Amino acid sequence: MTASAAVWRERLSAFVARKEADARVARLLPFVTDVDEGGDAFDRIESTWTRAFFDGPFYASRPADHRLPATSLVFVQSRDGNTGAADPSGLGGGDTDQHLIYEGLSRVAADGVLAGAETIRGGQLIFSTWHPELVALRASLGLPRHPLQMIATLRGIDVDSTLIFNVPDLRVVLLTVPPCVNAFHHALAQRPWITPVIMDDPNDLRGAFERLRALGIQRISCVGGRTIARQLIDAGLVQDLYLTTSPKNGGEPNTPLYPKPLKGRLIVKKHGTGSEKGVTFEHLALG
Numbered sequence: 001m002t003a004s005a006a007v008w009r010e011r012l013s014a015f016v017a018r019k020e021a022d023a024r025v026a027r028l029l030p031f032v033t034d035v036d037e038g039g040d041a042f043d044r045i046e047s048t049w050t051r052a053f054f055d056g057p058f059y060a061s062r063p064a065d066h067r068l069p070a071t072s073l074v075f076v077q078s079r080d081g082n083t084g085a086a087d088p089s090g091l092g093g094g095d096t097d098q099h100l101i102y103e104g105l106s107r108v109a110a111d112g113v114l115a116g117a118e119t120i121r122g123g124q125l126i127f128s129t130w131h132p133e134l135v136a137l138r139a140s141l142g143l144p145r146h147p148l149q150m151i152a153t154l155r156g157i158d159v160d161s162t163l164i165f166n167v168p169d170l171r172v173v174l175l176t177v178p179p180c181v182n183a184f185h186h187a188l189a190q191r192p193w194i195t196p197v198i199m200d201d202p203n204d205l206r207g208a209f210e211r212l213r214a215l216g217i218q219r220i221s222c223v224g225g226r227t228i229a230r231q232l233i234d235a236g237l238v239q240d241l242y243l244t245t246s247p248k249n250g251g252e253p254n255t256p257l258y259p260k261p262l263k264g265r266l267i268v269k270k271h272g273t274g275s276e277k278g279v280t281f282e283h284l285a286l287g
């Protein structure tokens with residue numbers, strides 16, 4: 001039997017308190033800009049505090065099409081190009097990447113954060129911003145404290161025992177196919193805060209994204225993993241790739257973000273400093 005609503009709320013509060021505490025004590029180091037080709041074509045996501053650590057504005061594309069959300073991908077890879085890791089922070093992108101970019105600038109203005117089911121399976125996590133400066137920036141944009149949690153699944157996922165699905169305060173979208181919704185009919189009926197977005201066919205991610213936009217979702221940050229990310233790229237749904245490369249080899253072998261080099265326009269390139277020397281951040285505009 002699943003835990004009571006009160007128990008799930010306590011678990012969420014404990015998770016939020018731990019993430020906020022970790023973010024508060026993280027020692028961030030400033031990035032230094034090598035390339036900045038962003039301009040008026042992009043939205044600028046920034047505050048005085050983020051500019052100081054990011055060394056300039058963070059750019060995000062506007063929706064290219066009124067029927068689709070603006071969508072970005074945020075990834076960290078090892079020096080030898082692997083993205084698979086039970087804990088991606090172990091790939092060596094550094095605290096500044098994790099707190100300022102991954103759990104910060106890449107999602108602070110997002111209506112929703114999208115992950116493939118493998119990225120959350122077995123974990124008790126939610127996707128949000130945690131550092132007080134980023135929480136304040138998100139609030140200043142008029143967005144809810146936590147983004148919409150969006151999970152893509154074809155086989156279905158253990159709804160009853162996964163934090164993300166059990167707290168009515170969190171809005172959730174399940175991006176899925178009819179057999180999965182049928183199998184989870186009972187679990188979903190008990191959780192009106194979960195909205196299924198049902199594709200007739202797993203290849204119809206574009207149709208699903210059109211429905212997301214119709215639901216009012218204008219900006220999505222997709223956090224991977226590579227399986228869902230590759231499909232979004234192939235469907236032409238990703239405008240911005242935010243890619244951090246660590247200075248060390250590692251991760252699960254043969255797990256590149258994409259099977260061949262990605263073509264895109266380099267918008268921003270930065271490098272880490274101090275103990276994060278060797279970390280690079282690139283923003284590529286795909287398309």
Ligand SMILES: NC(=O)c1ccc[n+]([C@@H]2O[C@H](COP(=O)([O-])OP(=O)(O)OC[C@H]3O[C@@H](n4cnc5c(N)ncnc54)[C@H](OP(=O)(O)O)[C@@H]3O)[C@@H](O)[C@H]2O)c1
Nearest residue numbers: 075076085116117118119152153154155224225226227228
């Ligand atoms: N380096 C990074 O920045 C980063 C970021 C995220 C994750 N990761 C790591 O990457 C690994 C997970 O990546 P992954 O590639 O194995 O999996 P993933 O992309 O996280 O999830 C794949 C799952 O997404 C669902 N899915 C796939 N295509 C779909 C479609 N068209 N429509 C709806 N749902 C679809 C399926 O779920 P079902 O199985 O439920 O059918 C599939 O198994 C983990 O080690 C994780 O920690 C790394």
